[in-house]
Amino acid sequence: MRIQDHxxxxxxxxxxxxxxxxxxxxxxYEGEPIAAALHAAGVRVLSESPVxxxxxxxxxxxxxxxxxLMTVDGRPxxxxxxEALHEGMRVQKQRGGRGDLA
Amino acid sequence: MSEGGERxxxxxxxxxxxxxxxxxxxLVERGYTTIDEIKRLSRTGMGPCQGKTCRLLxxxxxxxxxxxxxxEVALGTFRPPTKPFKLGLLVGKEGETRDSQDTGGGEDDxxxxxxxx
Amino acid sequence: MSGGPKxxxxxxxxxxxxxxxxxxxxxxxxxxxxxxxxxxxxxxxLVKQTHKFFGSEKQRAGTRGVEIARLLRExxxxxxxxxxxxxxxxxxxxxxxxxxVERVKDAPGExxxxxxxxxxxxxxxxxxxxxxxxxxxxxxDLPGIYGAGAAQTLMNVHGVRPGRRVVMVGAGNIGLIVSxxxxxxxxxxxxxxxxxxxxxxxxxxxAKVRRxxxxxxxxxxxxxxxGREALEGVTVWRLDEKWQPxxxxxxxxxxxxxxxxxxxxxxxxxxxxAGCQMAYVPExxxxxxxxxxxxxxxxxxxxxxxxxxxxxxxxxxMVEGHLAGLGAAARxxxxxxxxxxxxxxxxxxxxxxxxPSGEKIRRGLAKLAGQTAGMAASSPAGSPVSPASAPAASAPAAxxxxxxxPKPGKPGRTxxxxxxxxxxxxxxxxxxxxxxxxxxxxxxxxxxxxxxxIPCDPCHKACRTGAIGPFPDINLTPAYEAAHCNGCALCVAxxxxxxxxxxxxxxxxxxxxxxxxYEFLPLPxxxxxxxxLDRTGALVGSGRVVRVVRSRSKLATPVVWVTVPxxxxxxxxxIRVPATKGGAAE
Ligand SMILES: Cc1cc2nc3c(=O)[nH]c(=O)nc-3n(C[C@H](O)[C@H](O)[C@H](O)COP(=O)(O)OP(=O)(O)OC[C@H]3O[C@@H](n4cnc5c(N)ncnc54)[C@H](O)[C@@H]3O)c2cc1C
Ligand code: SF4
Ligand code: SF4
Numbered sequence: 001m002r003i004q005d006h007x008x009x010x011x012x013x014x015x016x017x018x019x020x021x022x023x024x025x026x027x028x029y030e031g032e033p034i035a036a037a038l039h040a041a042g043v044r045v046l047s048e049s050p051v052x053x054x055x056x057x058x059x060x061x062x063x064x065x066x067x068x069l070m071t072v073d074g075r076p077x078x079x080x081x082x083e084a085l086h087e088g089m090r091v092q093k094q095r096g097g098r099g100d101l102a
Numbered sequence: 103m104s105e106g107g108e109r110x111x112x113x114x115x116x117x118x119x120x121x122x123x124x125x126x127x128x129l130v131e132r133g134y135t136t137i138d139e140i141k142r143l144s145r146t147g148m149g150p151c152q153g154k155t156c157r158l159l160x161x162x163x164x165x166x167x168x169x170x171x172x173x174e175v176a177l178g179t180f181r182p183p184t185k186p187f188k189l190g191l192l193v194g195k196e197g198e199t200r201d202s203q204d205t206g207g208g209e210d211d212x213x214x215x216x217x218x219x
Numbered sequence: 220m221s222g223g224p225k226x227x228x229x230x231x232x233x234x235x236x237x238x239x240x241x242x243x244x245x246x247x248x249x250x251x252x253x254x255x256x257x258x259x260x261x262x263x264x265l266v267k268q269t270h271k272f273f274g275s276e277k278q279r280a281g282t283r284g285v286e287i288a289r290l291l292r293e294x295x296x297x298x299x300x301x302x303x304x305x306x307x308x309x310x311x312x313x314x315x316x317x318x319x320v321e322r323v324k325d326a327p328g329e330x331x332x333x334x335x336x337x338x339x340x341x342x343x344x345x346x347x348x349x350x351x352x353x354x355x356x357x358x359x360d361l362p363g364i365y366g367a368g369a370a371q372t373l374m375n376v377h378g379v380r381p382g383r384r385v386v387m388v389g390a391g392n393i394g395l396i397v398s399x400x401x402x403x404x405x406x407x408x409x410x411x412x413x414x415x416x417x418x419x420x421x422x423x424x425x426a427k428v429r430r431x432x433x434x435x436x437x438x439x440x441x442x443x444x445x446g447r448e449a450l451e452g453v454t455v456w457r458l459d460e461k462w463q464p465x466x467x468x469x470x471x472x473x474x475x476x477x478x479x480x481x482x483x484x485x486x487x488x489x490x491x492x493a494g495c496q497m498a499y500v501p502e503x504x505x506x507x508x509x510x511x512x513x514x515x516x517x518x519x520x521x522x523x524x525x526x527x528x529x530x531x532x533x534x535x536x537m538v539e540g541h542l543a544g545l546g547a548a549a550r551x552x553x554x555x556x557x558x559x560x561x562x563x564x565x566x567x568x569x570x571x572x573x574x575p576s577g578e579k580i581r582r583g584l585a586k587l588a589g590q591t592a593g594m595a596a597s598s599p600a601g602s603p604v605s606p607a608s609a610p611a612a613s614a615p616a617a618x619x620x621x622x623x624x625p626k627p628g629k630p631g632r633t634x635x636x637x638x639x640x641x642x643x644x645x646x647x648x649x650x651x652x653x654x655x656x657x658x659x660x661x662x663x664x665x666x667x668x669x670x671x672x673i674p675c676d677p678c679h680k681a682c683r684t685g686a687i688g689p690f691p692d693i694n695l696t697p698a699y700e701a702a703h704c705n706g707c708a709l710c711v712a713x714x715x716x717x718x719x720x721x722x723x724x725x726x727x728x729x730x731x732x733x734x735x736x737y738e739f740l741p742l743p744x745x746x747x748x749x750x751x752l753d754r755t756g757a758l759v760g761s762g763r764v765v766r767v768v769r770s771r772s773k774l775a776t777p778v779v780w781v782t783v784p785x786x787x788x789x790x791x792x793x794i795r796v797p798a799t800k801g802g803a804a805e
Contacts, residue, residue, distance in 0.1 A: 001379050001380045001382075002378060002379055002380070003374060003378045003379070003380055003404050003405065005740050006378070006403065006404065006740070007403050007738050007739055007740045007742075007773070008269045008283070008403065008738065008773055008774060009269060009285070009375060009378075009773070010773065011377075011378035013378070014327065030327050031327060032377050033377065036373060036377040036379050039373060039379050039381070040379045044362040044363055044448075044449045045362045045448050045449060046362070049114075049117070049120045049360070050118075050119070050120050051119070051120035052120045052122075054114075054120070054360060054361075055361070055362055055448050055449065056117070056360060056362060057361075057362025057363060057364075057365075057449065058362075058365070058369065059117070059155070059353075059360075059364070059365060059366055059369060060154075060155070060350065060351060060366050060368070060369050061365070061366070061368070061369030061370075061372040061373060062258070062368070062369070062372065063257065063308075064154045064155065064350050064351075064486075065117055065118075065154065065155045066117060066118040067117050067360075081369075082257075082258075083325075084259075084325050086327065108357075109357045109443065110357075112357040112358050112443075113355045113356060113357050113358075113359060114355075114359055114360040115355060117353075117360055123355055154350050154486070154488075155350070155353045156353070158352060158353075158484055158505060159353060159354075159355050162355075163355070172499070172501070173499040173500075173501070
């Protein structure tokens with residue numbers, strides 16, 4: 001899913017890092033949004049909706065909506081579309097709601 | 103369930119609180135036709151996104167259900183989401199902001215924030 | 220948190236084209252200005268716009284959005300009075316004019332830090348832009364259903380394709396442009412679905428995707444999305460004249476991505492919080508702050524600019540940013556004769572909105588102007604002049620054209636239903652874009668397939684021979700006089716609508732030479748054989764590449780010279796590099 005050659009753009013990427021999604025080890029580039037790294041690895045289902053347990057992916061990509069909230073290194077409700085990826089991060093799906101949220 | 107009913111169940115209006123078109127229509131049938139009422143009863147628009155994605159959909163549906171132009175639904179009953187109370191709390195708690203920020207409590211958090219105001 | 224809020228002379232929220240332009244004015248006037256943006260890079264929507272912009276030279280027309288963002292950034296960075304905080308989200312605007320900012324520091328190798336900060340200033344420019352609209356249909360929340368802007372961010376900022384096969388909803392400018400950008404990123408676009416009977420975006424953008432083979436289904440909408448864990452397909456159906464779906468017209472389209480480009484609505488939360496008087500104006504995108512021509516809201520000292528004040532274009536956002544910045548600086552006593560300084564910008568804004576494409580905005584602003592009447596007293600700096608009346612007044616008296624000079628396109632020309640509903644010009648329109656038969660035989664000439672009045676003029680700026688005359692009004696269609704044209708194809712490379720072509724009918728006894736813009740990879744090289752496509756992307760023959768003219772910068776549009784069988788020179792408008800042989804240059 002990564003664009004190798006683009007007619008107009010050149011992409012400058014950070015260094016390659018490894019991170020965990022559930023129990024899978026994946027690769028991404030440091031500093032890119034976690035959602036971009038997951039997407040590039042073919043992961044499109046990021047969460048389960050709080051009441052109806054529907055699969056959700058990201059929607060707005062700029063932190064407006066709540067479609068991409070995940071647990072990152074134990075922190076719940078992280079908007080992975082805007083949160084930067086780091087080496088060794090542990091990214092998990094949130095199931096059945098936002099837990100600690102009112 | 104009728105085909106239309108199932109379609110409405112699967113049409114999501116508010117992602118944060120998982121409210122479907124069918125949920126909204128049920129509330130309208132029970133006589134709740136203003137944004138404030140629906141917000142209070144269903145929490146539509148009060149999740150982390152603060153209504154950024156659902157507000158217009160809700161307005162459109164209420165306009166359709168009541169035969170009013172959307173502008174009137176909006177101007178007649180709509181009050182903006184602000185979170186003065188939650189923020190007031192936040193300001194003292196430097197460092198542990200993430201969770202509280204994401205509560206996104208609207209101006210009336212289904213009673214909780216409202217009581218403290 | 221110790222002490223009170225940090226104090227500045229001015230605070231700008233949002234570092235998009237509007238906010239950066241406002242900051243530039245404030246900084247130049249010497250105001251200590253703080254610019255806040257939640258993103259990690261300034262530029263707003265511009266950072267993902269790979270296409271060249273419309274508008275006039277003053278708003279950097281013909282330049283790609285990403286470049287405009289860079290230029291604006293550099294302009295602001297050079298001003299010592301301006302400080303910029305990125306990764307800084309404004310959470311709340313309080314009645315005492317204090318705003319709370321959530322700041323994040325997240326550098327590699329350092330511990331992530333989040334903290335809150337309070338800042339205040341006597342004047343504000345709120346330029347938060349707009350958010351994408353969502354659409355109600357069954358399974359509208361499946362993974363793979365994205366806002367068009369989200370798909371664009373993913374591919375143009377982060378270099379990740381959103382999927383393999385996309386259905387786009389909305390044939391406005393965003394839907395058309397993002398479709399084109401998806402094609403450039405190597406993603407298939409199965410169809411563009413549009414509920415209205417006509418294409419809402421610029422028809423030159425529609426023509427670009429049409430000739431790449433993408434169907435535009437007007438009077439169609441999404442019936443439902445399908446998929447278990449993520450999107451697998453979409454059912455669309457036709458709408459009748461009353462916008463009611465017609466049962467039996469359902470079509471299933473396999474796709475792993477559905478992009479919604481169904482409009483934007485202003486991100487107005489902070490304005491509500493600040494207590495600004497708001498009005499619901501559908502033409503401007505929803506709830507917008509009531510404001511006058513000076514862009515001051517009902518709360519004195521709180522100015523707005525860009526999409527948050529009414530969804531429009533980056534060109535208008537920049538001009539509004541200048542006006543809001545000047546207004547705010549005047550409030551601080553840093554600009555002496557505001558009316559004089561602002562006059563030029565106001566005239567420019569009026570001219571951008573003057574044409575048919577600005578009609579909706581004019582209508583919306585007229586509605587809003589109705590609401591500003593009551594504001595005059597509370598806003599001393601405000602001059603609640605109806606912005607809608609400005610365009611008419613500003614229509615310049617066109618100089619009488621000299622005999623041999625190109626004649627400007629006639630305003631108010633009607634477009635064929637075929638063009639407005641499919642993006643393909645009708646025969647009569649194509650005929651009108653050709654020089655007289657005897658001129659065609661004399662040597663290369665340009666064919667300018669730009670029939671709609673849009674605010675755009677780079678073709679004139681590009682043409683050094685005077686064959687494309689000046690635009691007395693930027694909304695007119697280009698005025699072309701073949702007598703002056705030497706076939707240099709500079710217009711082909713410059714036109715942001717990719718609507719200019721050059722034809723040389725005398726290339727050989729049986730072949731003509733066509734010079735066309737080509738912004739895809741792989742780029743062919745001289746000697747390669749390529750497929751020739753018509754205006755709908757259908758294969759009509761094959762041709763030989765004679766030359767590829769490109770500049771060192773990737774940002775310039777390459778121009779491909781290709782041979783075309785003589786009888787097909789009026790039909791061929793695109794090429795495709797065959798996957799197997801001939802292609803794969805570089
Ligand atoms: C696909 C597409 C194609 C387009 N093509 C053209 C074109 O050809 N020509 C043209 O003129 N225009 C075009 N536009 C429109 C143009 O991009 C927008 O009109 C323009 O960017 C609006 O500028 P702005 O500064 O108002 O908002 P934006 O560019 O959206 O910037 C707003 C900024 O505010 C920030 N922000 C928002 N809320 C907060 C907050 N609470 N705290 C901190 N920061 C915040 C955001 O991060 C963002 O950086 C196009 C738009 C799109 C999506
Ligand atoms: S081909 Fe050259 S001379 Fe002819 S219109 Fe275009 S820029 Fe002008
Ligand atoms: S032909 Fe001229 S006016 Fe038309 S899109 Fe191209 S540059 Fe703009």
